Amino acid sequence: MTNKQEQRSEETKRSILTAAGRLFAERGYDAVTMREIAKAAGCSHTTIYIYFKDKEALLHHLAMEPLQALFAEMEAGVQNHLLSADERLLAVSTSFIRFCLLNRSMYPLFFMAKSSRVDEKEPSLELQHLRNQLFGLLKDAVIACLPPHLTEEQSWAYARVYFFTLHGVIGTYSQSDETFDMLMERLAPTFELALRVALAGCKQIAHEEAAAK
Amino acid sequence: MTNKQEQRSEETKRSILTAAGRLFAERGYDAVTMREIAKAAGCSHTTIYIYFKDKEALLHHLAMEPLQALFAEMEAGVQNHLLSADERLLAVSTSFIRFCLLNRSMYPLFFMAKSSRVDEKEPSLELQHLRNQLFGLLKDAVIACLPPHLTEEQSWAYARVYFFTLHGVIGTYSQSDETFDMLMERLAPTFELALRVALAGCKQIAHEEAAAK
Amino acid sequence: MTNKQEQRSEETKRSILTAAGRLFAERGYDAVTMREIAKAAGCSHTTIYIYFKDKEALLHHLAMEPLQALFAEMEAGVQNHLLSADERLLAVSTSFIRFCLLNRSMYPLFFMAKSSRVDEKEPSLELQHLRNQLFGLLKDAVIACLPPHLTEEQSWAYARVYFFTLHGVIGTYSQSDETFDMLMERLAPTFELALRVALAGCKQIAHEEAAAK
Amino acid sequence: MTNKQEQRSEETKRSILTAAGRLFAERGYDAVTMREIAKAAGCSHTTIYIYFKDKEALLHHLAMEPLQALFAEMEAGVQNHLLSADERLLAVSTSFIRFCLLNRSMYPLFFMAKSSRVDEKEPSLELQHLRNQLFGLLKDAVIACLPPHLTEEQSWAYARVYFFTLHGVIGTYSQSDETFDMLMERLAPTFELALRVALAGCKQIAHEEAAAK
DNA sequence: CATGAATGAGTGTTCATTCAT
DNA sequence: TATGAATGAACACTCATTCAT
Missing domain, CATH: 1.10.357 (Tetracycline Repressor; domain 2)
Structure with missing residues (x-):
């Protein structure tokens, strides 16, 4: 159970990183909003803050x-x-x-x-x-x-x-x-x-x- | 009389340009706000708009x-x-x-x-x-x-x-x-x-x- | 649970619409500011933008x-x-x-x-x-x-x-x-x-x- | 002398009223700025305040x-x-x-x-x-x-x-x-x-x- | 009398971030 | 773990108005 949760958690984190990476690369750090990253990652923007302290940490x-x-x-x-x-x-x-x-x-x-x-x-x-x-x-x-x-x-x-x-x-x-x-x-x-x-x-x-x- | 005013005006404009130049150089155009420029230039942010149409004109x-x-x-x-x-x-x-x-x-x-x-x-x-x-x-x-x-x-x-x-x-x-x-x-x-x-x-x-x- | 939140959300939206309607009616579209609407609706002015794209959409x-x-x-x-x-x-x-x-x-x-x-x-x-x-x-x-x-x-x-x-x-x-x-x-x-x-x-x-x- | 001044003064006042009247009629009270009135009247915007307490008085x-x-x-x-x-x-x-x-x-x-x-x-x-x-x-x-x-x-x-x-x-x-x-x-x-x-x-x-x- | 210089309050809008659930 | 709701701070910019000359 814990394992499954951990896995899902890891997946979410991964998808956030992937999305953020792509968007930052495409349009630059400043021009990308947290909400956009979240949408691209398929999660809520608040979820990002679970994994990363803030935008800069990301x-x-x-x-x-x-x-x-x-x-x-x-x-x-x-x-x-x-x-x-x-x-x-x-x-x-x-x-x-x-x-x-x-x-x-x-x-x-x-x-x-x-x-x-x-x-x-x-x-x-x-x-x-x-x-x-x-x-x-x-x-x-x-x-x-x-x-x-x-x-x-x-x-x-x-x-x-x-x-x-x-x-x-x-x-x-x-x-x-x-x-x-x-x-x-x-x-x-x-x-x-x-x-x-x-x-x-x-x-x-x-x-x-x-x-x- | 007019001369004194003109001089003051020119000074203000100069100080705005100087401040803006320094700040733009230090931190980049986008990251600098008009209010910061104004503060650095020692005037109100609205004063900048007397001399320059907008941020881009500056x-x-x-x-x-x-x-x-x-x-x-x-x-x-x-x-x-x-x-x-x-x-x-x-x-x-x-x-x-x-x-x-x-x-x-x-x-x-x-x-x-x-x-x-x-x-x-x-x-x-x-x-x-x-x-x-x-x-x-x-x-x-x-x-x-x-x-x-x-x-x-x-x-x-x-x-x-x-x-x-x-x-x-x-x-x-x-x-x-x-x-x-x-x-x-x-x-x-x-x-x-x-x-x-x-x-x-x-x-x-x-x-x-x-x-x- | 979701229900409660949805309800709250609906209430907020309603109160924004009510406030805006009243203010627009009282003083005209242009003369009313988003912040006034927000105050009358009992929320932050940014909250309005959650529910309506902009003033005109409202x-x-x-x-x-x-x-x-x-x-x-x-x-x-x-x-x-x-x-x-x-x-x-x-x-x-x-x-x-x-x-x-x-x-x-x-x-x-x-x-x-x-x-x-x-x-x-x-x-x-x-x-x-x-x-x-x-x-x-x-x-x-x-x-x-x-x-x-x-x-x-x-x-x-x-x-x-x-x-x-x-x-x-x-x-x-x-x-x-x-x-x-x-x-x-x-x-x-x-x-x-x-x-x-x-x-x-x-x-x-x-x-x-x-x-x- | 006083007479001449008075006359000039009256003229300025008249031209302000004329300009303001035309602009208000053309574009509406709110949409017209004091500076626009002044420009149309051929005087400085500060001059308007000599003759009229404020925009509303005008x-x-x-x-x-x-x-x-x-x-x-x-x-x-x-x-x-x-x-x-x-x-x-x-x-x-x-x-x-x-x-x-x-x-x-x-x-x-x-x-x-x-x-x-x-x-x-x-x-x-x-x-x-x-x-x-x-x-x-x-x-x-x-x-x-x-x-x-x-x-x-x-x-x-x-x-x-x-x-x-x-x-x-x-x-x-x-x-x-x-x-x-x-x-x-x-x-x-x-x-x-x-x-x-x-x-x-x-x-x-x-x-x-x-x-x- | 007249003016250029200057400003504070305010505009709509955006965004990273937090809170309650 | 995850989210929708909500917000404060900030943005560029405008305007009526005042001050020093």
């Missing part, structure tokens, strides 16, 4: 999960030793872009929220930590493509520069009204070009600098 | 002025024929980045606001137009550095890719709490590196593609 | 119900073939006057509200339609008392003229503070006189005109 | 003047012994209708405002008095057309009934958006018909009643 809960999934996916990509370093970077970058465009409206939350808001305690820290791990992973993937023996400072610089491209791609389209599929169909080649350009540029400048030394 | 006023200045500066940079194409692009890009970081909090407003709302008439169009002109200017500067005879589609693609870098740079630091000066002191070399990387990358891939054909 | 709801009842009553009167045409007109007119005086304060709403606002969709149309039907019914009842073979234009003219009397009766007393019963006791003979005068006048002039031709 | 001032003019006109009409009683009634009625339609949006103010509002002191009394005089004048004009020796009660009844027609005519078109000229062009014959019907009806019923006795 958002936070919603943010961690996919971000962890992304991290896992990128980690797997980076460890796939069947691919060359360049290919690994490309794969990981593509994962990142795809994820961010899929979760467009959450992107600012994931990556641009002020790191420190007084009223947030733990939640932000978790997020911040995950963010850092993710960035570290990207940095390693970038460095693996560049000539060895870069200083730590240089490594950071190239990683940042490469990351600018990713950030730029996502930021440019994060407000678009087009669906993810429309976006990818129209722009996938441009995204690939952007990644190739960024990598080629990093490599060339890195070599020039190495030579100059 | 935003528009705030956005157009500096954006036009930027456009003028970039236009001048692009027409400086003492410089090589590469140098001109670098100059123009630096102008753009500096401006956007200086007006950080308005950046989303300038370049990421939904471009088309049915009920908006002129104001947004002006902004949109300025935006397009600005992007066109950047595009021409990019193309001038690349091998000739690119198709229109290719031109757009490289321009976009180059723009991703700019957008990425700005986006990455647009939420930072550091002052503009702190930012530039710490990151100017990184920014320059990013621009060089983007240009080198574009050049190389463009040549590769030309050769492949 | 008005519409308030207007349609009794108006439909009136229409049904008048339709029945007009089809009562036990009566002569004159008696039918008298019956129908009396129904109309009684209804309008009973719903005095809503009368302007029913019959004098601006018929066409661009942004209104269905609701007003329904009301407008009902109004037209009602007027058509009265017109037919008038014509049935007059000599046959009137042109369409003449028919409209006499119907209008007859309607002026009804409208005048109601308008004259629509602001009165007397109760409906007091009014009828004091003025029923006057009203009847008015109807007889209007009918006699129409008949005589119509005959004169017919003879003149 | 309205009241505006109402008395034309009403007195109407009264004078009707009085003249009633005393024109070149005309028959019927013609005099017709003339007076037409004056009344024309005036009320011309001052449509003020009509409720003139003739339908609650006679006693606690917060109004004198102004209403004046108005009320004028109203009564006007009605008395109409009553006499009606009675002059009817058989002599009516009881006082009967006189009142016929006067009321006749007045219903006037009231009905005006009320029916008082909310119309058509200009006065459009209205008169379209409906002048209907109005005349209405008056003839009302008079003919009153006469006939009065004779019938007299005969019955």
Whole structure:
């Protein structure tokens, strides 16, 4: 009996999260009302408050999960030793872009929220930590493509520069009204070009600098 | 007599603009209320409506002025024929980045606001137009550095890719709490590196593609 | 359990309608605020929005119900073939006057509200339609008392003229503070006189005109 | 000097009254703002407060003047012994209708405002008095057309009934958006018909009643 | 006498949230 | 566990009115 109830409870929670995730992604956190989420989840809006303290808690809960999934996916990509370093970077970058465009409206939350808001305690820290791990992973993937023996400072610089491209791609389209599929169909080649350009540029400048030394 | 009143009026208008600019920048257009702006400006919320038709007009006023200045500066940079194409692009890009970081909090407003709302008439169009002109200017500067005879589609693609870098740079630091000066002191070399990387990358891939054909 | 809640809900809705009806009647639609209605109904102003989409919907709801009842009553009167045409007109007119005086304060709403606002969709149309039907019914009842073979234009003219009397009766007393019963006791003979005068006048002039031709 | 100032002052006051009168008539008291009146009058909105205590005072001032003019006109009409009683009634009625339609949006103010509002002191009394005089004048004009020796009660009844027609005519078109000229062009014959019907009806019923006795 | 600047009270409406069941 | 009813705080915006000059 308890089991059945627990199961039903879990289902409701799931459907709330699913609905909220979809709606936040589609229209942005602010534009979505609790009542809309409830309707989409097939429950009363008051039920949401049973599972989540408030709207923000819902958002936070919603943010961690996919971000962890992304991290896992990128980690797997980076460890796939069947691919060359360049290919690994490309794969990981593509994962990142795809994820961010899929979760467009959450992107600012994931990556641009002020790191420190007084009223947030733990939640932000978790997020911040995950963010850092993710960035570290990207940095390693970038460095693996560049000539060895870069200083730590240089490594950071190239990683940042490469990351600018990713950030730029996502930021440019994060407000678009087009669906993810429309976006990818129209722009996938441009995204690939952007990644190739960024990598080629990093490599060339890195070599020039190495030579100059 | 009249003079004194006019002066007071001008002061009030200025203080409203200043307050609104700061608040919009800090917390975003939507999150700021007219009453907050008024309080920050030291006047009643109704006073704002004496000087600006509505919230959007306030935003528009705030956005157009500096954006036009930027456009003028970039236009001048692009027409400086003492410089090589590469140098001109670098100059123009630096102008753009500096401006956007200086007006950080308005950046989303300038370049990421939904471009088309049915009920908006002129104001947004002006902004949109300025935006397009600005992007066109950047595009021409990019193309001038690349091998000739690119198709229109290719031109757009490289321009976009180059723009991703700019957008990425700005986006990455647009939420930072550091002052503009702190930012530039710490990151100017990184920014320059990013621009060089983007240009080198574009050049190389463009040549590769030309050769492949 | 559900029953109790439903009952409470129904009560609240009722009290809102009652309050709104009274206030609209007393002071006119525009002059009454949602907050006033709420206070009079003993609930928060937001509660009104649970039951009615907006102020206009409240008005519409308030207007349609009794108006439909009136229409049904008048339709029945007009089809009562036990009566002569004159008696039918008298019956129908009396129904109309009684209804309008009973719903005095809503009368302007029913019959004098601006018929066409661009942004209104269905609701007003329904009301407008009902109004037209009602007027058509009265017109037919008038014509049935007059000599046959009137042109369409003449028919409209006499119907209008007859309607002026009804409208005048109601308008004259629509602001009165007397109760409906007091009014009828004091003025029923006057009203009847008015109807007889209007009918006699129409008949005589119509005959004169017919003879003149 | 004083003279010149006084003259200018009088002019300003006049232009305010003119503007307010036109705007109130066009769009109704509530819908017109002080600033609109000021703009139409060619002065600052604050200037209005020099001449009139508040918006309501402006309205009241505006109402008395034309009403007195109407009264004078009707009085003249009633005393024109070149005309028959019927013609005099017709003339007076037409004056009344024309005036009320011309001052449509003020009509409720003139003739339908609650006679006693606690917060109004004198102004209403004046108005009320004028109203009564006007009605008395109409009553006499009606009675002059009817058989002599009516009881006082009967006189009142016929006067009321006749007045219903006037009231009905005006009320029916008082909310119309058509200009006065459009209205008169379209409906002048209907109005005349209405008056003839009302008079003919009153006469006939009065004779019938007299005969019955 | 006249005015531009400024404001408080108020408008309809929305929304996240709580309460009683 | 779950919900319908209800609400307070807030939103952009308007308007008659007052104040300092």
